[in-house]
Amino acid sequence: MKSWGEALGRSAGAQFSRVGRLRRALLLLAAAACTAAALLYWRQQADSAHRPLHSLYANVAPQWSWICRNDRCERFLATETPVLQSLPTCNMLCASTQLWPQPTGPVSLATAAAHVSAHGFSLQVVASPSREIKDHLADAFNLMVEDLKALERNAGLDGRRSSSGTPRDVVVRVNVNGTADPRMRQDTDETYKLTLRPVAHTLVVDLAARSFVGARHGFETLSQLVWLDPYAASLLILEAATVEDGPRFRYRGLLLDTARNFFPVSDILRTIDAMGACKLNTFHWHVSDSQSFPLRLNSAPQLAQHGAYGPGAVYTTDDVRTVVRRARLRGIRVLIEVDAPAHVGRAWTWGPVAGLGHLAHCVEVEPWSTYCGEPPCGQLNPRNPNVYAILERVYAEIIQLTGVDDIFHLGGDEVSERCWAQHFNDTDPMELWFDFTKRAMRALERANGGKLPELTLLWSSRLTHTPYLERLDKKHFGVQIWGSSRWPESRAVLDAGYRSILSHVDAWYLDCGFGSWRDSSDGHCGPYRSWQQIYEHRPWIEEMPGLTAGVEPWRIDGGAACQWTEQLGSGGLDARVWPRTAALAERLWSDRSEGATADVYLRLDTQRTRLLAKGIHAAPLWPRWCSHNPHACL
Amino acid sequence: MEFGRRWALVVLGLSCSVSCHDTTAPPAPIVYEPSWTYKCVPDEGCHRSAHPQPGANSSSLIFPSLDLCRTVCGRFGGLWPRPVTAALSTQTVRIHPNFLRFDLSNAPVETRDILVEMTHVATQNLIDECDGNVSVVVETPVVVYITVKTTNLNLTLDTLEQYRLDVQSKESNAVIHIVAETVYGARHALETFTQLVSSDKLDDGEYRCGLRLVAGAKIWDQPVYKYRGFLLDTSRNFIPMDDIKRMLDAMATVKMNVFHWHATDSHSFPLESKRVPQFTRYGAYSAYEIYSAEEIRELIHYARVRGIRVVIEIDSPAHAGNGWQWGQEFGYGDLAVCVNARQWRGLCIQPPCGQLNPANPTMYRVLRDLYKDIAEYLPKPALFHMGGDEVFLGCWNSSEQILTYMESRNYDTSVDGFIKLWSEFHEKALNMWDEELTALGQEEKQPVMLWSSELTQAHRIQKHLSKDRYIIEVWEPINSPLLVQLIRLGYKVVSVPKDIWYLDHGFWGQTKYSNWRRMYAHTLPRDPHMLGGEVAAWSEYVDSQGLDTRVWPRTAAVAERLWADPNSGAIAAESRLQRLRARLGSRGIRADVLSPQWCAQHDQHCV
Known part of the structure; x- marks a missing residue:
């Protein structure tokens, strides 16, 4: 009833043998027979060959067994193979690393597995620069162990003795030699080195990093060497491994808009967990917009009082601290954006009653299409000093709540010149905007203890075009480029040498492809950005200017996927964001030159399974049959 | 009202903290009334009222929720x-x-x-x-x-x-x-x-x-159309029974009356057959991904209590593979051909391939056993869907056995010859189905559903398929003339225009997503032969994880189109659909949002 088209066909030509190049040392030692021999938990089918069918059916679950042949896992009826091997186990022991994102340094992995259990993992902090780092390591380690326990629970292993013998203990020895600050900072070195080897009956993991965040990434990689074997009903781990790893880009983000629709804190925490699993490091929290202002700040409670959708649709400061705490342990900074001067609304309407004058103009005016991009309209009043006083308090509280003081997001997109022109016909609205940005910067500086953050981000907009762009100080301002990678102005920002975060609408907008939410038209962007498209977007390669004299190299700090939520509520969040954002995570962490090849499908499919085990409702990549027969669908 | 008092207190406290920090703050604390009450505005709908007057006469048109x-x-x-x-x-x-x-x-x-x-x-x-x-x-x-x-x-x-x-x-x-x-x-x-x-x-x-x-x-x-269906594919990805029941709950909420269960396909065969256990043994994804006979019966009853008829589809002769690949092992020859063929292009529409083998008499015996089970499952009078779409002649053409069989039947190997073979399959299948229903005491012959295909082309259908026996489910895009042609020829039809009412579109290839407005805007011809329509949830890219939001509330838009077929459009419908979305939520169905919540709180202000 449909044509398959190029849905899966885009990588049809990819050769699976490429995978082999990625794995070093031990990796390819195992041929299929070798793999089989290494397994600790096979069990023979007693009389598999010629039993009558009904007894097969009555007593034995229909089961498939996977055998690694020619670096591929192939599915057989359990009765056809001497060894019963589950798909995850075959995948882990066959040709691919199954790590996500793919490490950037040398990797060697054993092809033998050992039986472990979650409570057998223990932490030894060998060296750490501070008490704080040590505590963070302990907490992050516990989170990892909790994840492993959840994995065991998924198999119903709780309290049941597994038949696979005594699980081996895993001792994780961590050595952090570097910054005493556990936060994800601009200059945080995220690299780590992990080795895993058997010592007598124990498995010893040595993890070396230069920061807490690096060590935490190491935990994440370690947890990806562990999997649940549904047939053995136990956790398995690769017996030995060496991984050296570090990210290609230092800013790897996901934006979630909690203003168009409200998302409960539990959704945000789940999102943070999924981000951590993919080694993303920036949760860009687009907390407010013209539609709502759910952030209840102590310094300006009126904003949520007037702006929230309802008394239950607010984030308290405790909520924010909970998110920040979880994010910290996952190696993630929480970058809260209170968009301004446009994208504000009813939250700012209490000024006159409070004797502060009009804080905003055009709030909910009609016809909206004259004064803003989508209803309802609203724009701050750039001439009212109270606006800056409030912003200063808001900024100060955000910095205090998140602990992020080296990077800040001012918003700054889609200002309607017409709205301001109505109220200030004596001044060019662009000058008002520029002036607003300058004054907001001063408010930020005061809010941050008299010091500007190292990087202050603005959305790309008319203000980041010539001739206004040049007036923004390169030392302080960076631009989050949301325009299409094909727009000349998107490129111009890079060419002009501004630090940039890429969120190209043509690749990394997760909200595209759902049509308009106001009529039956195609909406502002489309089609849907598939994970393959997200993965294969590498604008820095395609268009990087040559090293010609006089041309500054592009300064791309990284990128972020944007999940705007005009058409997304809590129920659909996970499946909309995942696994597509995982694809972005590997692009920004590993930046492998390959596109969505067979190996990427396989590893991403495995990563999706990991996300499911963590309670994240990630969408499937394809029919289950293709997971069972991965190479047949490519 | 206690509610108002509490908020006043909170705000008093907070505004103090503001004035403590900032000298430009107002001299007196401000008391805010909660701004979350709703007003019914005639001809517009419900609006969150900005500043309800404290103490004002609580008009009947102001609501707390x-x-x-x-x-x-x-x-x-x-x-x-x-x-x-x-x-x-x-x-x-x-x-x-x-x-x-x-x-x-x-x-x-x-x-x-x-x-x-x-x-x-x-x-x-x-x-x-x-x-x-x-x-x-x-x-x-x-x-x-x-x-x-x-x-x-x-x-x-x-x-x-x-x-x-x-x-x-x-x-x-x-x-x-x-x-x-x-x-x-x-x-x-x-x-x-x-x-x-x-x-x-x-x-x-x-x-x-x-x-x-x-x-x-x-x-x-009363409804305008008799057949208001929802198709769920449980073969590409398995959908747990609880999810299916939740879909039925939502269908009942919007008065849809046919659950078209695309239970099997070439990918997997999760439907238990007591007579042919091999189907699930060889076709299910795992032991946990099977619909047992007991569950199927329970589901059918569950549906009936909700006014829903379950139509099981066993797609054939194409879209049949896994579950049918055990013939050789049991000495019955190939029950299906091209199953899981490595080079799938040309043999089927998407991997894995598989097409029943019409040259193998045992295939018909097995199919009959399956039909017996289905006939016992289905509520009587039974409505059964035999599939019948996307037969790839190239697949049959690749089998020596089939070519030999065709020769014996005097079918040449042209398209027409293969069409005859295809048509013969449906004839035999229908006869078997009739016989099995008769054996269960069903006196009258019951109609059977088939997808539109090469076989149902206007110039061909009358030769092969009787209009008294088949209901044709037309999945051609809206610009196709087939639907109207078939109505003119006297066929009963159900419409599922793929470019509008397929829920998987927009997530693969060049297909385009239809939002609820576009789905709502599409109307069907009014004709006694136009039985109704259906929304199709194919499951290549959806499983239990994102099912609710993929299906709802878009399917509800079509439900109203089929029940009421109103002359008014989406704008007039939106506030009621917003209410429906909330209702589905309270009934445990996580329907997607229609818009920013601000728009839900301000009817007609986002157009």
């Missing part, structure tokens, strides 16, 4: 799908499920068992409005008198689904009269009744929830 506002605001209140005629009061009365009674004395004895189950569903739906706990108790007796005129419990294309619903209430009691021809009409009335009830709960963290019923209503209602 959006759901409650929508339930009474507008000509059709919060009803979805829209009834034919409705007169609703804007007043509400408090009710409590503990004091709700259903009187079945005007329903024939034969109908009472199922009616009791139907009333249980309705009561549970009311309780769910308050998330399972109606904490505000009032003792007003509420009695629902149900009159059913016929004893016929069959659910068919001719089942009369109309109903009349009357609500009258006084201070001391509420009386509801339901009159319907059949139990299924009565069920629809019960559904409408629950949609006249709303909770008044506030989203303020304090649990306090009461139910309010529209104080007076007169509704007369």
Whole structure:
């Protein structure tokens, strides 16, 4: 009833043998027979060959067994193979690393597995620069162990003795030699080195990093060497491994808009967990917009009082601290954006009653299409000093709540010149905007203890075009480029040498492809950005200017996927964001030159399974049959 | 109101902290009223009211909750799908499920068992409005008198689904009269009744929830189209039974009446056959991903209580592979050919391939056994879907055995020859199905559904498929003439235009997503042969994880199109659909949002 088209066909030509190049040392030692021999938990089918069918059916679950042949896992009826091997186990022991994102340094992995259990993992902090780092390591380690326990629970292993013998203990020895600050900072070195080897009956993991965040990434990689074997009903781990790893880009983000629709804190925490699993490091929290202002700040409670959708649709400061705490342990900074001067609304309407004058103009005016991009309209009043006083308090509280003081997001997109022109016909609205940005910067500086953050981000907009762009100080301002990678102005920002975060609408907008939410038209962007498209977007390669004299190299700090939520509520969040954002995570962490090849499908499919085990409702990549027969669908 | 006082206190405290920090802050603390009340604005809908005057006369058009506002605001209140005629009061009365009674004395004895189950569903739906706990108790007796005129419990294309619903209430009691021809009409009335009830709960963290019923209503209602279907594919990805039941709950909420269960495909065969256990043994993804015979029967009953007929589809002769690949092993030869072929292009539409082997007589024996099981599962009179789409002649052409068989039948190896082979398959399959139904005591021959295909082309169909026996499900895009051609030729048709009503479009290839407005805007011809339409949830890119949001509320848009076929468009429908979305949520279905919540709180302001 449909044509398959190029849905899966885009990588049809990819050769699976490429995978082999990625794995070093031990990796390819195992041929299929070798793999089989290494397994600790096979069990023979007693009389598999010629039993009558009904007894097969009555007593034995229909089961498939996977055998690694020619670096591929192939599915057989359990009765056809001497060894019963589950798909995850075959995948882990066959040709691919199954790590996500793919490490950037040398990797060697054993092809033998050992039986472990979650409570057998223990932490030894060998060296750490501070008490704080040590505590963070302990907490992050516990989170990892909790994840492993959840994995065991998924198999119903709780309290049941597994038949696979005594699980081996895993001792994780961590050595952090570097910054005493556990936060994800601009200059945080995220690299780590992990080795895993058997010592007598124990498995010893040595993890070396230069920061807490690096060590935490190491935990994440370690947890990806562990999997649940549904047939053995136990956790398995690769017996030995060496991984050296570090990210290609230092800013790897996901934006979630909690203003168009409200998302409960539990959704945000789940999102943070999924981000951590993919080694993303920036949760860009687009907390407010013209539609709502759910952030209840102590310094300006009126904003949520007037702006929230309802008394239950607010984030308290405790909520924010909970998110920040979880994010910290996952190696993630929480970058809260209170968009301004446009994208504000009813939250700012209490000024006159409070004797502060009009804080905003055009709030909910009609016809909206004259004064803003989508209803309802609203724009701050750039001439009212109270606006800056409030912003200063808001900024100060955000910095205090998140602990992020080296990077800040001012918003700054889609200002309607017409709205301001109505109220200030004596001044060019662009000058008002520029002036607003300058004054907001001063408010930020005061809010941050008299010091500007190292990087202050603005959305790309008319203000980041010539001739206004040049007036923004390169030392302080960076631009989050949301325009299409094909727009000349998107490129111009890079060419002009501004630090940039890429969120190209043509690749990394997760909200595209759902049509308009106001009529039956195609909406502002489309089609849907598939994970393959997200993965294969590498604008820095395609268009990087040559090293010609006089041309500054592009300064791309990284990128972020944007999940705007005009058409997304809590129920659909996970499946909309995942696994597509995982694809972005590997692009920004590993930046492998390959596109969505067979190996990427396989590893991403495995990563999706990991996300499911963590309670994240990630969408499937394809029919289950293709997971069972991965190479047949490519 | 205690509510107002608490907020005033909070704000007093907070605004102090503001003034402590900032000298430009106002000299006096400001008291804010909660700004979350809702006003019914005639001809527009419900709006969050910006600044309700404290102490002002609480007009009947101001409501503490959006759901409650929508339930009474507008000509059709919060009803979805829209009834034919409705007169609703804007007043509400408090009710409590503990004091709700259903009187079945005007329903024939034969109908009472199922009616009791139907009333249980309705009561549970009311309780769910308050998330399972109606904490505000009032003792007003509420009695629902149900009159059913016929004893016929069959659910068919001719089942009369109309109903009349009357609500009258006084201070001391509420009386509801339901009159319907059949139990299924009565069920629809019960559904409408629950949609006249709303909770008044506030989203303020304090649990306090009461139910309010529209104080007076007169509704007369019947569907425009007989067949209002939802297709769920459980083969590409397995969908657990609980998810399927949730889909049926949502279907019942919007009065859809056919669950088209695309149970099998070439990818997997999760449907248990007692007679041929090999199907699941060789075809299921795992032991945990099988629909057992018992579960299937339970589902069919579950559906019936919700006014839904289950149509099982066993797609054939194409779209059959895994589950059929054991013939050789058992000495029966190939039951299917091209199964899981490595080089799939040219042999099928998508991997894995597989097509039944019409040259193998054992294949028909196995198919007959499967039909026996299906015939026993399905409610009578049975409506069965034989698939029949996307046969790849190249696949059959690749089998020596099939070519030899064709020679023996004097079919040449041209397209026409293969078409004859294909047509022969359907003829044999239909005969077997008829025989199996007869064996179960079904006197009359029952229609069978088939997808449109090469075989159903206007110039070809009459040679191969009888219009008295087949209902053709046309999945061609809306610009295709086939639907109208088939109607003219006298075929009964069900329409599933793939470019509008396929829910998987927009997630792969060049396909385009249809939002609910586009799905709602599409209309079907009015013709006695136009039985209705269907929304299709193919499951290549969806499984249990994202199912609800993929399917709802978009499917509800089509449900109203098929039930009411209103002349008005999406703009007029939106506020009711917003109410429906909230209702689905309270019933456990996580429907996607339609818009930013601001728009949901300000009807008509986002157009």
